[in-house]
Amino acid sequence: MSSLLKHSTSSTKADQSLRFVSIGECMVEMAPTINADEYKLGFAGDTFNTAWYAKALFPSCQSRFVSRVGTDDASDKMLDMMAHAGIDTEHMLRSPDRSVGLYLISLNNGERSFSYWRDSSAARQLADDAAALKAATDDSDVIYFSGITMAILDAKGRETLLDTVAKARADGKTTVFDSNLRPRLWDSPKTMCDTVMRASAVSDIVLPSYDDEADHFGDANITATRDRYLATGATTVIVKNGEGDVHFTHGEQSGHVSPPVATAVVDTTSAGDSFNAGFLVSLHQTGSVRGAILKAAQVAGHVISQKGALVPLPADFIGT
Numbered sequence: 001m002s003s004l005l006k007h008s009t010s011s012t013k014a015d016q017s018l019r020f021v022s023i024g025e026c027m028v029e030m031a032p033t034i035n036a037d038e039y040k041l042g043f044a045g046d047t048f049n050t051a052w053y054a055k056a057l058f059p060s061c062q063s064r065f066v067s068r069v070g071t072d073d074a075s076d077k078m079l080d081m082m083a084h085a086g087i088d089t090e091h092m093l094r095s096p097d098r099s100v101g102l103y104l105i106s107l108n109n110g111e112r113s114f115s116y117w118r119d120s121s122a123a124r125q126l127a128d129d130a131a132a133l134k135a136a137t138d139d140s141d142v143i144y145f146s147g148i149t150m151a152i153l154d155a156k157g158r159e160t161l162l163d164t165v166a167k168a169r170a171d172g173k174t175t176v177f178d179s180n181l182r183p184r185l186w187d188s189p190k191t192m193c194d195t196v197m198r199a200s201a202v203s204d205i206v207l208p209s210y211d212d213e214a215d216h217f218g219d220a221n222i223t224a225t226r227d228r229y230l231a232t233g234a235t236t237v238i239v240k241n242g243e244g245d246v247h248f249t250h251g252e253q254s255g256h257v258s259p260p261v262a263t264a265v266v267d268t269t270s271a272g273d274s275f276n277a278g279f280l281v282s283l284h285q286t287g288s289v290r291g292a293i294l295k296a297a298q299v300a301g302h303v304i305s306q307k308g309a310l311v312p313l314p315a316d317f318i319g320t
């Protein structure tokens with residue numbers, strides 16, 4: 001089966017199937033309701049959100065999530081939710097002595113803040129078994145992971161994941177990385193930046209967001225972010241920038257695309273995650289990088305107009 005186009009300008013067939021594998025952590029989410037001190041239980045996490053949106057946008061694709069959960073009720077509920085959304089959970093492993101991570105959203109005068117309980121989540125062991133990780137990615141076209149995926153692993157797990165992704169890329173699979181910089185998850189800014197650049201070096205497509213990159217890498221402008229990732233050997237770099245222009249290089253093509261002006265910004269959770277799914281699915285279906293960025297921005301624009309990480313999409317966004 002053919003892989004997602006790395007930097008071709010020719011079109012792929014709209015009905016071409018896609019086997020997408022996303023690796024990372026999904027957590028229990030406790031979100032405030034309109035009633036004081038009442039919370040709604042949900043599930044979310046950056047790489048999981050992208051797998052969810054890929055499936056929502058392209059229902060006939062295989063969207064697999066690779067992680068670990070525990071053996072308790074909360075873990076079972078998470079797997080049920082994934083299966084209900086059509087996510088392939090065949091390669092989810094169980095850690096008997098651990099459970100899933102959790103975060104709680106607090107609202108103070110409309111400002112959201114997050115508290116996390118994820119230090120000993122099962123997902124931190126997702127790369128403990130190299131053979132299982134390889135098996136989970138072997139029958140895929142596209143492998144997706146993030147800076148958060150790298151952050152939650154121990155040193156050995158990071159090496160295993162980087163090695164697995166590098167070998168998959170050498171095998172012809174398309175490897176995709178969102179740097180998703182979260183300094184609180186790392187022991188030092190240097191470890192974060194060094195590891196993120198190593199992850200980029202095993203990736204064909206890199207999907208950073210400019211404001212975080214400028215903060216942590218000191219990039220003078222958005223093209224400096226793009227060029228820094230291109231220098232690691234990526235052939236496609238798409239730099240998101242909130243409401244600002246998205247700057248890209250895709251093979252021989254470079255330029256920028258203005259996202260449509262958002263009518264209402266209610267909650268920016270998952271903007272980047274949904275953008276990434278829209279971009280990858282559309283690039284796979286059409287081969288047009290500009291079209292894929294516009295589609296991605298349209299999806300993200302819809303997602304930020306509603307509350308929550310996983311927002312149902314209008315029927316006209318959805319392909320076959």
Ligand code: ADP
Binds near residue numbers: 296
């Ligand atoms: P992240 O969520 O990773 O920080 P960004 O904030 O850069 O990523 O947003 C990702 C994408 O979501 C942007 O490239 C854009 O397409 C869309 N987006 C985010 N915020 C806005 C906004 N205020 N208006 C319009 N589009 C937005």
